[in-house]
Amino acid sequence: xxxxxxxxxxxxxxxxxxxxxxxxxxxxxxxxxxxxxxxxxxxxxxxxxxxxxxxxxxxxxxxxxxxxxxxxxxxxxxxxxxxxxxxxxxxxxxxxxxxxxxxxxxxxxxxxxxxxxxxxxxxxxxxxxxxxxxxxxxxxxxxxxxxxxxxxxxxxxxxxxxxxxxxxxxxxxxxxxxxxxxxxxxxxxxxxxxxxxxxxxxxxxxxxxxxxxxxxxxxxxxxxxxxxxxxxxxxxxxxxxxxxxxxxxxxxxxxxxxxxxxxxxxxxxxxxxxxxxxxxxxxxxxxxxxx
Numbered sequence: 478x479x480x481x482x483x484x485x486x487x488x489x490x491x492x493x494x495x496x497x498x499x500x501x502x503x504x505x506x507x508x509x510x511x512x513x514x515x516x517x518x519x520x521x522x523x524x525x526x527x528x529x530x531x532x533x534x535x536x537x538x539x540x541x542x543x544x545x546x547x548x549x550x551x552x553x554x555x556x557x558x559x560x561x562x563x564x565x566x567x568x569x570x571x572x573x574x575x576x577x578x579x580x581x582x583x584x585x586x587x588x589x590x591x592x593x594x595x596x597x598x599x600x601x602x603x604x605x606x607x608x609x610x611x612x613x614x615x616x617x618x619x620x621x622x623x624x625x626x627x628x629x630x631x632x633x634x635x636x637x638x639x640x641x642x643x644x645x646x647x648x649x650x651x652x653x654x655x656x657x658x659x660x661x662x663x664x665x666x667x668x669x670x671x672x673x674x675x676x677x678x679x680x681x682x683x684x685x686x687x688x689x690x691x692x693x694x695x696x697x698x699x700x701x702x703x704x705x706x707x708x709x710x711x712x713x714x715x716x717x718x719x720x721x722x723x724x725x726x727x728x729x730x731x732x733x734x735x736x737x738x739x740x741x742x743x744x745x746x747x748x749x750x751x752x753x754x755x756x757x758x759x760x761x762x763x764x765x766x767x768x
Contacts, residue, residue, distance in 0.1 A: 483563060484544060484555040484557055485555065485556060485558050485682070486555055486556075487554045487570075487671060488682055488683040488685065489551065489552070489553045489554075489682065489684045489685070490552055490658055490686070490687065491550050491551040491685070491687070492522055492525075492526065492528070492550065492580075492687045493505070493520070493686065493687070493688045493689070494688075494689040495691040495731075496590045496591070496689070496692075496750070497516075497519070497524065497732045497733065498516045498517070499691060499731045499733065500516065500731070500733050500734035501733070501734030501736045502734075503734065506625045506688070517550060519733070520549060520550060522548075522549060522550055522551060523549075524583070524584060526580045526581060526582060526655065527579075527581040527583055528551070528552055528579065529581075531646055531650055532646075532647060532650065533645065537574065537576060538554070540568075541556070541570060542556070542557040542566075542567050543555060543556050543557070543566075544556075551687075552578065554660075556570075556678065558678070564677045564678055564680075565678065566672075572662055572676075573662070574662045575659055575661040575662070576659070576660050577645070577657055577658070577659045578658040578660075579646075579657065580654070580656040580658065581652070581654055581655065582655040583653075586751060587655075589730075589750040590691055590692050590730045591689050592689070592690035592691060592692045593628070593629070593689075593692075594630050597630045597633050600633035600634065600639070601639040601643070601654070601656060601657065602632050602655060602657070603616075603632060603634045603638070603656060603657050603659070604619040604657070604687050605657075605659040605661070605664075606619050606659075606665065606671075607661040607669075608665050609634075609638050609641075611638040611641060612634065612638050617631050618669060619658070619669070619687065620686055620687070620688075621668070621684065622686040624686065627688045628687060628688065628689050628690070632656075658687070660685070669683075671683050691731060692730050692753070692762070693727040693728060693729050694728065694730060694753060694764040695723050695724055695726075695727050695761055695762065695763050695764070696738065696747075696748055697723050697766070698723070698740075698766050698768055699720065699765060699766065699767050700721075700722070701768070702720065703720055704719050704722055705719075706719075706722065707741070710739060711724060712725065712738065712740050712745070713725055722740065727761075730748065730750055731747075735747060748766045750764075752766075
């Protein structure tokens with residue numbers, strides 16, 4: 478007599494960044510499914526974050542015979558299913574059960590190419606299907622896949638909330654911590670619940686999504702010699718300085734694709750994310766390219 482152990486996905490969290498997924502000026506979220514698939518082939522979340530459950534959540538995962546698995550676009554929690562009814566987890570999941578996952582920042586230029594305030598680098602981002610009692614009732618909840626909204630600075634915790642959450646973590650877990658993903662079995666709204674009203678696994682399983690917008694900057698080209706600029710060019714002199722040319726419009730920073738910026742009939746190079754300089758005087762952000 479043979480026995481087989483079966484697992485089903487309980488919930489999934491995708492963490493996407495348009496810096497890697499957009500193709501030049503083509504927005505990932507407006508692409509066809511086939512185009513999105515092509516972009517996702519080259520996407521790897523490990524370029525941005527290390528994702529792992531907190532030590533306390535790891536104990537909960539193991540104790541409920543769940544499995545945590547990362548992939549190139551996020552992570553999935555699998556549950557062992559009941560031998561008598563595959564619609565139920567093998568070990569029942571209480572409505573007040575919750576899991577915390579750490580987003581540890583790996584990319585030191587993350588805030589250069591992400592459309593977030595630079596000051597938020599000192600804040601703790603928080604993505605959950607249930608609001609904290611110490612936060613405003615308007616604090617944004619994590620979105621479901623297909624919502625097509627992006628992360629902004631409203632996802633940062635206030636000082637009291639951040640202190641409370643950090644107290645639950647070890648000192649090692651706090652290192653390089655960008656944010657937390659906290660998923661409750663029952664969320665603030667029924668549409669965000671992981672299980673249904675009968676405590677069954679949802680079909681299809683719940684898929685949450687965190688999407689970061691890529692930053693737009695003014696591109697500054699720095700030349701060794703004075704440049705002649707025509708009205709038809711995509712660049713202009715910066716403050717009359719013929720050695721400094723800037724784009725007439727802000728342009729998105731992207732890892733894939735090419736954005737055409739012409740000067741004298743020649744396409745200028747696109748900047749990477751290494752040289753990004755905010756200017757508080759005019760409230761603009763520049764990307765510098767040395768020619």
